[in-house]
Amino acid sequence: MxxxxxxxxxxxxxxxxxxxxxxxxxxxxxHVNRFAIGFGPILWKYQGAQTEYSLRAIPLGGFVGFPDDDPDSEIPPNDPDLLRNxxxxxxxxxxxxxxxxxxxxxxxxxxxxxxxxGIPETFDPQPGIVIPQVVSDSSPAAQAGIRPGDIVIAANGEPLDGSESTIPTFIQLIKDSPNLPVDLTVQRGSRELEVTVIPTPGPDGNAVIGVQLQPNGDFGYRRPTGPIEVFTLAAKQFQEMLVRTVNGFVMLVTNFGEMANQVAGPVKIVEQGAGLAESSLAMLFPFTAIISxxxxxxxxxxxxxxxxxxxxxxxxxxxxxxxxxxxxxxxxxxxxxxxxxxxxxxxxxxxxxxxxxxxxxxx
Structure with a gap:
């Protein structure tokens, strides 16, 4: 499912x-004469007054058809409501x-x-930073041996507490360390591991290691205080995701050799979405937004x-x-x-x- x-x-x-x-x-x-979701054989169609609506066998695409390109169209070529005119x-x-x-x-x-x-929130914060996802197998974090689910509890010998400033401080440390080794203490289950990660510069000059970060603690949701908070937080989340996505495309263009293997096709996207849906249907919301x-x-x-x-x-x-x-x-x-x-x-x-x-x- x-x-x-x-x-x-x-x-x-x-x-x-x-x-x-x-x-x-x-x-x-x-004039619009076709509206199709999917490609390939037609599974269902409905002919409206002006437009044919259809669902097709392969759902990973779609198209809007205009009579400009239809040789069987009865609309005169000089009709002012043709798209090309x-x-x-x-x-x-x-x-x-x-x-x-x-x-x-x-x-x-x-x-x-x-x-x-609801609005995601971390309750009962604990020391450290959770790594929920490693971006790719070629990222600096993956090459250092960091895995999803690891908890970073110290960086360059300094313990990471559970305060709100922990993640911004860690991000700043990574940004300030392009091509320089950063020693991390990682908790994996009952074990503590010492790993060394070497951040690589991104398109904006800031260094990254290719992971997502999440506060360590019990994760849950709270009800919003009102519509203003909902619209404000939605705008902030949208802006952050849009900027990250644009930066990712810039990195792909400027550093194609190293980033090409991070390009995902339909199969990989479905696999990732299925994994998120299996863990929690609520995770389909950010998945839907980032794919959109x-x-x-x-x-x-x-x-x-x-x-x-x-x-x-x-x-x-x-x-x-x-x-x-x-x-x-x-x-x-x-x-x-x-x-x-x-x-x-x-x-x-x-x-x-x-x-x-x-x-x-x-x-």
């Missing part, structure tokens, strides 16, 4: 993204609406989390076949005063689509072979 929950989250985020395009077009009176601004709104929808939805997910589940933000940022990149690529074509059209030749745009988009599909297949194969069931077969 946890796997189905993770897949349902991805399908929901795709629906949100495509609904952004769809609503931005329909609210401007632009609209001003550049109208088309830009339609193309960027999916990204905007995903960002807004991510914020609303945090609002829903704090309203229904990632989906928005990926789509805004100026790459062929993505929303950002289409916006790049519009920018060129605005500068030239006329669009690029249709043949050129089609060739660029088709090439980009082939490359993206190839990357998708590679990630699916790679992540599938790294699943625990296949790793066990090798042993």
């Amino acid at each position: 946890s796997v189905f929950a993770a897949i349902a989250v991805i399908a929901l985020l795709v629906a949100v993204h495509e609904a952004g395009h769809f609503l931005a077009a329909r609210l401007q009176g632009i 609209r001003p550049i601004l109208d088309r830009a709104i339609v193309i960027s609406a999916g990204v905007i929808a995903n960002l807004v939805f991510a914020y609303l997910v945090f609002v829903a989390q704090f309203t229904t589940v 933000i990632n989906l928005a940022i990926i789509n805004i990149l100026p790459l062929p076949a993505l929303d950002g690529g289409q916006l790049a074509f519009l920018l060129v059209e605005a500068l030239r005063g006329k669009p690029l030749p249709d043949r050129l745009q089609e060739n660029v988009m088709q090439t980009g689509l082939v490359l993206l599909l190839g990357l998708g297949v590679f990630l699916i194969v790679r992540d599938t072979t790294q699943l625990e069931i296949f790793q066990n077969l090798r042993q």
